[in-house]
Amino acid sequence: MVTLTDRTQKRLTIETTEIALETTTIRSLDWDRDRFDIEFGLQNGTTYNSFVIRGEQTALVDTSHEKFRQLYLDTLKGVINPAEIDYLIISHTEPDHSGLVKDILQLAPQVTVVGSKVAIQFIEDFVHQPFERRIVKNGDHLDLGNGHELEFVIAPNLHWPDTMFTYDHKTQILFTCDAFGLHYCSDSTFDENLADIEADYRFYYECLMAPNARSVLSALKRMGELPEVTTIGTGHGPLLRHNVDELVNRYRQWSQAKAKAETSVVVFYISDYGYSDRLSQSLARGISKTGVGVEMIDLKSADPQEVQELVGRSAGLVIAMPPASGTVASAAQAAIGTVLAAAKDKQVIGLFESYGGDDEPVDPLLSKFRELGLAVGFPAIRIKTTPNEATYQLCEEAGTDLGQLLTRDRAIKQLKSLDAELEKALGRISGGLYIITAKKGEIKSAMLASWVSQASFEPLGLTIAVAKDRAIESLMQVGDRFVLNVLEEGNYQPLMKHFLKRFPPGADRFAGIKTQPAENGSPILVDALAYMECHVMSRMELSDHHVVYATVDTGRVSKPDALTAVHHRKVGNYY
Structure with missing residues (x-):
């Protein structure tokens, strides 16, 4: 060597x-x-x-x-x-x-x-x-x-x-x-x-x-x-x-x-135009986190029959805007014409710009799909500057929103399928109330959590169950760092209400919330009872969650006499 x-x-x-x-x-x-x-x-x-x-x-x-x-x-x-x-x-x-x-x-x-x-x-x-x-x-x-x-x-x-x-x-x-x-x-x-x-x-x-x-x-x-x-x-x-x-x-x-996913989405992109391939990859990752299948097709080299078949069996369509002129534009626009011919109502559509310098405008194409009866899966993503970390996070979250929209009815059906007594029994497992906060590069995210438990003494470690379709999931890979904020009994409602909100893709989850930076860079919630800075060591995949094991690097209690907020559920088959 x-x-x-x-x-x-x-x-x-x-x-x-x-x-x-x-x-x-x-x-x-x-x-x-x-x-x-x-x-x-x-x-x-x-x-x-x-x-x-x-x-x-x-x-x-x-x-x-x-x-x-x-x-x-x-x-x-x-x-x-x-x-x-x-x-x-x-x-x-x-x-x-x-x-x-x-x-x-x-x-x-x-x-x-x-x-x-x-x-x-x-x-x-x-x-x-x-x-x-x-x-x-x-x-x-x-x-x-x-x-x-x-x-x-x-x-x-x-x-x-x-x-x-x-x-x-x-x-x-x-x-x-x-x-x-x-x-x-x-x-x-x-x-x-x-x-x-x-x-x-x-x-x-x-x-x-x-x-x-x-x-x-x-x-x-x-x-x-x-x-x-x-x-x-x-x-x-x-x-x-x-x-x-x-x-x-x-x-x-x-x-x-x-591949066995009951629902699928086809993502059309252009491999060598602007940032189409990278942006589409982020959107596809966000969709796949919800359990929805994804197929990606290059508009430049797409076979018309294949496009027609894919559109026909897909519940959702995502399209990167092609260039308005040139040879690539001709091939891409012909493929989009095939998509429009095969699209049908009850499908969901999402459009995004590629930042290639000559993108077709979004609104005329979006109007055509709406006229065909397609619902909008996420607001059109209009990119006016070179994509950065926040742009890719926005795309991933938009993909997750589209996937959740497509699986909403199935999720409701599954909730109703459990035995009522089993639901009540499982719901008697109580937990504390916590806010997980994380920052990696320019990206920050947070989630309300109650499935948290200490897991080891040496080293000091804990486990957290994180749903696969949570935005913060991508910031809690092995090696990532985050903060576990402990909420205070009798003083948790404002924070819980804030972080329970459904944030639009790319939204700042910390707007209006008092924070200070931890040593690992993640936000500490000033109004929390205590916080711990954590380091992800391993993850175990379950059907709809990841169980994250993390070691605790440091921590502090701001109110020594206060108690941790406790979350009691009536049923155990949804949050």
């Missing part, structure tokens, strides 16, 4: 490792990155993985992020003479994997670029220069010689429309780019310690793959037609070798559960 470091940015390093016969990984380690495309909070940095396969001919699988340009190119030259690279395989074209394609083409103009049809189209728009290309379909082969026969698996929408896996029959390595990855930076090339990575693995799945659960299952089915896979060469994080079956099976289980 060889490691190089950028001396001007000491936390950017490069690692090269021989992972199999004639196969080298070049891993770009971004140790300090704490945000990924702004909306994706990271606890443990990330990596960008690239691979060199040397047979009689040589293939380079993916490149790296442009921030690693000099480090990566110097390292690549140490691994192989660029003039000897025959193929550049593009797993998918997001800049964190294809950011250096233009540089590779300058160093190695003889290279043939290999990718799906959509990927090659995107690369054409990106490099603006002639290049040799080879478009491959599912099941196509490329023989590099010396036994390195590559087979391609087309896996669209994981999480872009152009995604492709590459399987080397000699080494039994499957190169999957974003799929099965995680944002986790360490010196370990492989997944030796499952416990260290499983929380980040799940968080990555929920943010990027869960909105495309049906596409995940389709990709898994195609993977099942391959011979044995002994290693997964991921695009982010450690490569999977020690826990391949376990981690692939988790994708299968999680995706099967989401």
Whole structure:
């Protein structure tokens, strides 16, 4: 293994490792990155993985992020003479994997670029220069010689429309780019310690793959037609070798559960226009938190028949506004025309701007859907400045609002289905009254809680049950910090009433409330009886809640003689 470091940015390093016969990984380690495309909070940095396969001919699988340009190119030259690279395989074209394609083409103009049809189209728009290309379909082969026969698996929408896996029959390595990855930076090339990575693995799945659960299952089915896979060469994080079956099976289980959702929403976006893909990902995550299934379709490359079928079986539609002019506009507007033709009343619609500089206006399209009888799932999101953390949080909360609207009738039906005596008995379990407050970056959130209990002495720890569709849930991942504010008996009504309100997406939950910052940055409620600063250590997933276990770092009682407010319920099947 060889490691190089950028001396001007000491936390950017490069690692090269021989992972199999004639196969080298070049891993770009971004140790300090704490945000990924702004909306994706990271606890443990990330990596960008690239691979060199040397047979009689040589293939380079993916490149790296442009921030690693000099480090990566110097390292690549140490691994192989660029003039000897025959193929550049593009797993998918997001800049964190294809950011250096233009540089590779300058160093190695003889290279043939290999990718799906959509990927090659995107690369054409990106490099603006002639290049040799080879478009491959599912099941196509490329023989590099010396036994390195590559087979391609087309896996669209994981999480872009152009995604492709590459399987080397000699080494039994499957190169999957974003799929099965995680944002986790360490010196370990492989997944030796499952416990260290499983929380980040799940968080990555929920943010990027869960909105495309049906596409995940389709990709898994195609993977099942391959011979044995002994290693997964991921695009982010450690490569999977020690826990391949376990981690692939988790994708299968999680995706099967989401694909069985009774209600689904289709989110239409444009992968390479403005911030459409990132904003749509946040909206999709918010929807999926409510138990509603999500399917994401790129308007630029959408098949009309597929669009018609998806709209026909979906309860809700979310659309990113396309550009008003240009070739992308023509394709996107044709797809929207198909959506309008297939839409029907009793569906729910949500529209958002992409901030691409030439967005179609929202109101004319919204009026057309209203005329068709569609209900509005959330107020149209109009983005006038570059999206920031607050923008992505607004999108996630808007998605959650839409999902809750679609599941409202089902939730009411479930409430009525329990045995009345059981409801009353369960309701006799009482708890205190607390406000959970959290802040991460620019985002702040809060929720009223009563399912709180001390869970350990050493270290001092507690558990909190957090509903999956709560806005604060995304701020209570493993590694996050928050404040538990204890409400006072006889003096809790104003705070409880305030935080019980239904806040519109993006609203400031602390407007009009006296707060002061905790050491961990989260708001402390001045009128609370006591507070504790906490650090999330683990989460357990239940059907509709996460049970969060957190250690307590510090705390203070403001009124030593006062009592904690107690919450008594009449029934136990709803709050």
